[in-house]
Amino acid sequence: xxxxxxxxxxxxxxxxxxxxxxxxxxxxxxxxxxxxxxxxxxxxxxxxxxxxxxxxxxxxxxxxxxxxxxxxxxxxxxxxxxxxxxxxxxxxxxxxxxxxxxxxxxxxxxxxxxxxxxxxxxxxxxxxxxxxxxxxxxxxxxxxxxxxxxxxxxxxxxxxxxxxxxxxxxxxxxxxxxxxxxxxxxxxxxxxxxxxxxxxxxxxxxxxxxxxxxxxxxxxxxxxxxxxxxxxxxxxxxxxxxxxxxxxxxxxxxx
Amino acid sequence: xxxxxxxxxxxxxxxxxxxxxxxxxxxxxxxxxxxxxxxxxxxxxxxxxxxxxxxxxxxxxxxxxxxxxxxxxxxxxxxxxxxxxxxxxxxxxxxxxxxxx
Numbered sequence: 001x002x003x004x005x006x007x008x009x010x011x012x013x014x015x016x017x018x019x020x021x022x023x024x025x026x027x028x029x030x031x032x033x034x035x036x037x038x039x040x041x042x043x044x045x046x047x048x049x050x051x052x053x054x055x056x057x058x059x060x061x062x063x064x065x066x067x068x069x070x071x072x073x074x075x076x077x078x079x080x081x082x083x084x085x086x087x088x089x090x091x092x093x094x095x096x097x098x099x100x101x102x103x104x105x106x107x108x109x110x111x112x113x114x115x116x117x118x119x120x121x122x123x124x125x126x127x128x129x130x131x132x133x134x135x136x137x138x139x140x141x142x143x144x145x146x147x148x149x150x151x152x153x154x155x156x157x158x159x160x161x162x163x164x165x166x167x168x169x170x171x172x173x174x175x176x177x178x179x180x181x182x183x184x185x186x187x188x189x190x191x192x193x194x195x196x197x198x199x200x201x202x203x204x205x206x207x208x209x210x211x212x213x214x215x216x217x218x219x220x221x222x223x224x225x226x227x228x229x230x231x232x233x234x235x236x237x238x239x240x241x242x243x244x245x246x247x248x249x250x251x252x253x254x255x
Numbered sequence: 256x257x258x259x260x261x262x263x264x265x266x267x268x269x270x271x272x273x274x275x276x277x278x279x280x281x282x283x284x285x286x287x288x289x290x291x292x293x294x295x296x297x298x299x300x301x302x303x304x305x306x307x308x309x310x311x312x313x314x315x316x317x318x319x320x321x322x323x324x325x326x327x328x329x330x331x332x333x334x335x336x337x338x339x340x341x342x343x344x345x346x347x348x349x350x351x352x353x354x355x356x
Contacts (some may be wrong), residue, residue: 218353
């Protein structure tokens with residue numbers, strides 16, 4: 001119930017979803033405003049007059065999708081943060097969603113984040129391609145988020161933590177998760193060797209072939225020391241697993 | 256599940272040989288990686304990790320990650336992705352570090 005939890009029902013969403021034909025043509029504004037309230041900045045801000053005139057200020061907005069070109073000016077003008085621009089032509093099976101985001105910290109361009117639905121539930125991994133935050137936005141920054149196309153009408157917010165997060169296994173052999181790794185780095189274990197000694201990561205069957213680079217990247221993220229400037233752990237032979245019997249055999253041959 | 260046709264790779268017709276996995280009789284192409292023969296028979300879990308006992312199987316497929324370790328003919332810790340299949344092989348699931356008899 002929207003009156004209770006503020007989340008629009010599927011029926012409501014269906015009523016304002018632009019046609020598949022229109023969506024395939026390029027960016028378009030989606031106005032998810034479902035309450036008769038005296039408010040009209042969406043109408044007054046549109047430079048193309050794509051918003052149907054509000055005869056009564058309590059009228060709910062309607063977008064003329066033939067005129068709307070998805071410029072996104074209305075996004076930051078909506079006090080209810082109810083306007084989004086979706087662009088299903090962004091890339092192969094990808095969709096660009098421009099959304100208002102009034103939280104700190106802001107994500108940065110290039111960040112991978114958790115794309116969430118209207119209720120805040122994680123949906124998929126999203127990539128932030130642009131953060132628009134000029135005086136024009138009047139402290140309602142607009143995030144450009146790229147998600148798979150099928151989520152164009154589902155993803156409506158984001159959580160700045162990457163969905164591949166704390167429960168992701170970094171070291172498969174000794175089963176160290178990203179959450180545990182970050183905890184250790186924060187505690188002060190900031191070199192590969194220290195992490196190895198405290199967690200055993202890199203000492204399992206694969207000998208660090210899977211996790212070494214991942215751990216160094218994570219240390220770089222949290223401490224700012226680039227992987228190439230970090231201390232490497234020592235590489236010792238054998239490079240590949242060798243049976244003990246192999247060495248024993250060599251010995252008897254030399255006698 | 257086997258790839259029969261591929262635009263670049265060719266798969267020479269191999270002799271089908273009999274082997275067992277946990278006592279179950281299976282058939283695979285002679286000389287293909289053991290784990291490939293198991294996959295073709297629909298078996299994807301061939302061991303469990305030593306720490307949290309999570310399922311293990313094919314991961315890197317090039318002998319790097321030691322995720323596909325299994326016990327072959329009584330010998331534990333065999334990297335099944337780079338070990339060719341032979342007639343009559345006895346493969347058993349390896350849970351944890353394996354036991355050397």
